[in-house]
Amino acid sequence: MAKDNERREKLCYTLPLGPQHPMYVEAENLMVRVDGETITGVEVNIGYMHRGIEELMQRKNYLQGIFLAERICGICSGIHSVTYCEAVENALGIEIPERAKYIRTITLELERLHSHFLFLGVMAYELGLDTGFMYTWRDREHVMDMLETLSGNRVNYGIPTIGGVRRDLPAGEIPGMLKRLEHLRKRAEHYVILFSSDALVRKRTLGKGNLPKGKANSHSIVGPVARASGVNTDIRRDLPYLLYDELEWNVVTRMEGDVQARVMVKAYEIFESISILKQCLNRISRTTPELKTKTSLFVKENEGMSITEAPRGELVYYLVSNGTDRPERMRIRTPTFTNVPSALPIILKGEQLADLPVIVGSVDPCFSCCDRVTIVDERTGESRGVDEAFLRKLGEENGD
Amino acid sequence: MKERLYRITDRLVSYARRKSPWILHMDTGGCNGCSIELFAVLTPRFDIERFGGVSKANPRHTDILLIDGAVTKKIRPRLRRIYEQTPEPKVVIAVGACAISKGIFHDAYNIDGPLDEVMPVDVYVPGCPPKPEAILQGVLKALKLWESRYTV
Incomplete structure (x- = not known):
């Protein structure tokens, strides 16, 4: 039993898609957690197209x-x-x-x-x-x-x-x-x-x-x-x-x-x-x-x-x-900003990895519309997008 | 004899390559306008496949890099990596005003371009966005340049 679990854990991994990927023209990053071929969760990282x-x-x-x-x-x-x-x-x-x-x-x-x-x-x-x-x-x-x-x-x-x-x-x-x-x-x-x-x-x-x-x-x-x-x-x-x-x-x-x-x-x-x-x-x-x-x-x-x-x-x-x-x-x-980060984790969960391009495409993502927020670290000059977890943390800190 | 054979094979390979350029397209923080005109270049009215061009997404298989958009801070390191992954000989085309001079976004805070500060650019296609015919001409110019780089 323990051996089975160990083998199973080996099959669960995170697959990074993007920022440059055959699936789509624009640059963004999907961290797809898979169990074998089944998607168990998706984290959408946007912000590559943010211009200000x-x-x-x-x-x-x-x-x-x-x-x-x-x-x-x-x-x-x-x-x-x-x-x-x-x-x-x-x-x-x-x-x-x-x-x-x-x-x-x-x-x-x-x-x-x-x-x-x-x-x-x-x-x-x-x-x-x-x-x-x-x-x-x-x-x-x-x-x-x-x-x-x-x-x-x-x-x-x-x-x-x-x-x-x-x-x-x-x-x-x-x-x-x-x-x-x-x-x-x-x-x-x-x-x-x-x-x-x-x-x-x-x-x-x-x-x-x-x-x-x-x-x-x-x-x-x-x-x-x-x-x-x-x-x-x-x-x-x-x-x-x-x-x-x-x-x-x-x-x-x-x-x-x-x-x-x-x-x-x-x-x-x-x-x-x-x-x-x-x-x-x-x-x-x-x-x-x-x-x-x-x-x-x-x-x-x-x-x-x-x-x-x-x-x-x-x-x-x-x-x-x-x-x-x-x-x-x-x-x-913009519409894509409300659609992509919130809809993708729901509709991709439980689907097969091979269906991912079709399902992502069906939301009609347009990432240049989407990228509204980037956080730039002043000390290092590094910039990053905002994900769901960060927004939730922000909400908790400010008490809704 | 051996030398002559090499010369013939070289010319053959050069000819074959000229008829089959693989193109990588990347949007680096523009408005998508150039991207959809680039897609129009792939499709029947303009049809880049007349010249053998195929859109391929893997930088390791690519001969021509078609890049549009003012380069954002987040994408810049990735872009540099894509350039380094592309094998020689390669040609870089900057498509649109943003890639050439940052265009309308020249004083935006998150822009870290233009493209020729990230990588050497060979062909510039101006316009906001350039018409598909102009992009096609840019690719043809790049092809000539690419051939001259390859021929030994």
């Missing part, structure tokens, strides 16, 4: 802040800059013109489309279906072309500015965009069939990485990951911003909470985004050509807050202004 944007924003004026917000994450750059502008507009107490709202909504939904196609591609890649990865990314280029028509850029669009938008959508481009959207809808139907009926995909995704509804609620999971666990939440419907309360669309939810459900939620959200885009493109000609409300960029003492639904979930910007052209305090809460 909040502090940097406090030293720059509001217009410069837009570009910094855009460069928090290259995948959801549009939503970051729109949310930042909305927070500043709230502090200023101004409304933006109708046409600017349309152009912002179109940018955000195009971004959601490209992000979801990207997610489907990455999932196919993690499942070993390289062909699926190539197909989805080929279709994603249509979205990138549309974004290029709209803004002139592929990644950091530079569309919103405080009080409105920078560029107009040429009326001549609308029929072409509608045609492309119709093509994308057909392709998305194909991916729904691929991910829901392919035997290999089903075997690797059904019942893997379970996140029950109760856990999703208690761990504050947001966005598509929460919706896949049956939590009926979407900021676009609960706290409507821009035009979302005037448009017709549905919140996609699933009850299962496994990898398959997370893929399906994102796949079906593609159809909702296409429907929103079509409505916006058909209605935009009714608005007046005004693009921007003129405003002073000196914000009096006030606070501004803005909550939006990024492709990965709830995004919060909060700022305190002090009468100058710079914010006194900036606070950004």
Whole structure:
């Protein structure tokens, strides 16, 4: 018996994954405790991508802040800059013109489309279906072309500015965009069939990485990951911003909470985004050509807050202004920061090591959004991220 | 005779290597913008496999290092280690404004770059982010350089 235990202990070890690892592009570190092939616990160490944007924003004026917000994450750059502008507009107490709202909504939904196609591609890649990865990314280029028509850029669009938008959508481009959207809808139907009926995909995704509804609620999971666990939440419907309360669309939810459900939620959200885009493109000609409300960029003492639904979930910007052209305090809460460190230890526990890339991929991690805190030791110059145990200790010291 | 044979095999190996560069991509604290454009380079519209390029994650198998992002304090030692693990001959490409000059993050407190202070850089691809066509051109330039380094 003692010998058995000894042998068993030898099989239990900690496997470090990352910071540089084939599984994902970005740098972060997972310490995976395994018993043989079964995962018994995961410790997520983030902080490799921390740049200090909040502090940097406090030293720059509001217009410069837009570009910094855009460069928090290259995948959801549009939503970051729109949310930042909305927070500043709230502090200023101004409304933006109708046409600017349309152009912002179109940018955000195009971004959601490209992000979801990207997610489907990455999932196919993690499942070993390289062909699926190539197909989805080929279709994603249509979205990138549309974004290029709209803004002139592929990644950091530079569309919103405080009080409105920078560029107009040429009326001549609308029929072409509608045609492309119709093509994308057909392709998305194909991916729904691929991910829901392919035997290999089903075997690797059904019942893997379970996140029950109760856990999703208690761990504050947001966005598509929460919706896949049956939590009926979407900021676009609960706290409507821009035009979302005037448009017709549905919140996609699933009850299962496994990898398959997370893929399906994102796949079906593609159809909702296409429907929103079509409505916006058909209605935009009714608005007046005004693009921007003129405003002073000196914000009096006030606070501004803005909550939006990024492709990965709830995004919060909060700022305190002090009468100058710079914010006194900036606070950004990104969806991946709430999802990854809290969800990964739950959904990976008890799974096989070989399923780890698929399960991690299904949360759609985006670590440049994620890394908000780094602790730098002044004496040695060493820097490290914050893990769960440290946060708990901090909470105990400060008495909740 | 023996010498001539060596010369022929050398040229053969050099040719074969030029047609099959393995590329390691690493994000060192940028915004992901360059990373997704790099992924676009791998996929059908731009398709780096026309030139034989394959994305490989292991530095020990790598010929070309494609690195983007302003280097953060936490990643810097790791980055140096990855550079040291890569066998010669190797070529380093700095992709994007952040890797070249720290870009928009030039005065952020946690940035310890730019890339050419960590390792010697051979090809610079400017832009924020650079378009996939520009990255492709950078890789082709790096390939030429790499071949000249390999040929005995």
